[in-house]
Amino acid sequence: MSDKKSRGAWGSRIGYILSTLGMAIGVGAMWRFPMLTAKYGGGAFVLAFFLISIIIVIPAAWGEVGLGRHTKSGVAGALESLAGKKGKVIGTFIALIPLLLMFYYPVIMANVVQYIYYTVAGSPFLADPEGFYNVVANNKIVVFLVVAGLDILTGVICLGGIKGGIEKACKILLPALFVILVVLVVRICTLPGIMEGIEFYVRPDFSQWANPKLWVEAAGMALFAIGCGPGYLITFGSYCSDKADIGTDLVTVNITQMLICVLSGFAMIPAVILFGMNPDAGSGLIFMVLPKVFEQLAGGPVWLVFFLIALLFAGLSTTISAWEVPVTVLIDSFGMKRRTAVIIVTLVAIIGAVPCIWISEFLEHFDYLVGTFLYTAAATGLAVYLAWFYKAKRVREEWINPTSVVKYGAWEDVLYKFLTVPVFIYFLATGFIGFFS
Structure with a gap:
């Protein structure tokens, strides 16, 4: 386990919050959330996402951040301190989930980089967005080279550590992302006839709630969106000071990431509906549908570049955070130097991207496996252990309340044990069935 005295730490409270937001707000918020919202009926999915984020996820997220701060170690070392060698093995496997995410996440970002280039270069891809997307996606060598470049850039940033790498980068990327998104949303929401699209986005069709998926x-x-499950929150919590109000900070992060998700949806879905595009375009929604949307706007290419830059910023903030989870485990639990750990993680990510680039339809299936099933599995396992074996009361009284402005009562223990855990188990079982079906 790491030496607590020699360990790095966040430079400031706002640095920690922005870095955690950088982890939470990424291509997931700007690509995955609009894609799933469109696929599952607009407002029905948005409301379900809100309910789960606010009521069910927060207690589990508190437990993970508290565990990280308490042990001052990454996910493998944190679980080792509670459950011995078995905990270390489980924690090491959990740390692999962000690494698996990085097998396909930069592939999306590589397409974003190419679209920025082609837009600035004035390529006439707006005339046939679907055909152009297929050409870009099928140019495997170029995609691989861009992915490798993004992975190397991420690794270089991570060499700077928590304060000099992640925190410094997110202080620049996150404010820029927010400003770009707000400008885009204002522009799109002032389009004539946009109310039909906004209505689709915000009005829930409750019949959709009958669909377990x-x-x-x-x-x-x-x-x-919040990073619950695969070690992000444990890792980031491990760099928090013993006086940090992690309860309030995490609520702030959760509310802000939900706002970014909503803004991302507003920047896409209402306009898609307005212009009669297909909202259920899957992973190609951004690249096949949005160019048609921006084509209808005055100065369309300029707006498209703004959106793509925002998407790239979001992606970089998340990849930087994802790198840190396995890197921290290699440093804390296996005694590696940061440079060696970063090089290993970067090389594995580059090699792992190969099937996501070259095997057709692999990406979306892999996204479900990692982003839905494995996230839920890890979050469920951690929630069961912390709420029932370590005890929810101890999590609240020893890790959260001592430094929190708000002193949470026993109701939070009840919520954690009897709502969060059973719901997580249900979602895990349903996700398992859905994966194999």
């Missing part, structure tokens, strides 16, 4: 996807998205 909507709830499973909403749960996976809620966990994905």
Whole structure:
């Protein structure tokens, strides 16, 4: 386990919050959330996502951040301190989930980089977005080279550590992302006739709630968006000071990431409906549908570049955070130097991207496996252990309340044990069935 005295730490409270937001707000918020919202009936999915994020996910997220701060170690070392060698093995497997995410996440970002280039270069792809997307996606060598470049860039940033790498980068990327999104949303929401699209986005069709997969996807998205499950929150919590108000800070992060998800949806879905596009375009929604949307706007290419830059910023903030989870485990639990750990993680990510680039339809199936099933599995396992074996009361009284402005009562223990855990188990079982079906 790591030496607590020599360990790095966040430079400031706002740095920690922005870095955690950088982990939470990524291509998941700007690509995955709009894609799933469109697929599951607009407002019905948005409301389900809100309910799960606010009521069910927060207690589990508190437990994970508290565990990280208490042990001052990454996920493998944190679980080792509670459950011995078995805990270390489980924690090491959990740390692999962000690494698996990085097998396909930069592939999406590589397409974003190419679209920025082609838009600035004035390529006439707006005339046939579907055909152009297929050409870009099928140019495997170029995609691989861009993915490798993004992975290397991420690794270089991670060499700077928590304060000099992640925190510094997110202080720049996150404010820029927010400003770009707000400008885009204002522009799109002032389009003539946009109310029909906004209505689709915000008005829930409650008949959609009868579909169990909507709830499973909403749960996976809620966990994905806050980083609950695969070691992000434990890792980031491990760099918090013993005086940090992690309870309030995490609520702030959760509310803000939900706002970004909503803004991302507003920047896409209402306009898609307005212009009669297909909202259920899957992973190609951004690349096949949005160019048609921006084509209808005055100065369309400029707006498209703004959106793509925002998407790239979001992606980088998340990849930087994802790198840190396995890197921290290699440093804390296996005694590696940061440089060696970063090089290993970067090389594995580059090699792992190969099937996601070259095997057709692999990406979306892999996204469900990692972003929904494995996230839920890890979050469920951690929640069961912390709420029932370590005890929810101890989590609240020893890890959260001592430094929190708000002193939470026993109701939070009840919520954690009797709502969060059973719901997680249900979502895990349903997701397991859905994966194999």
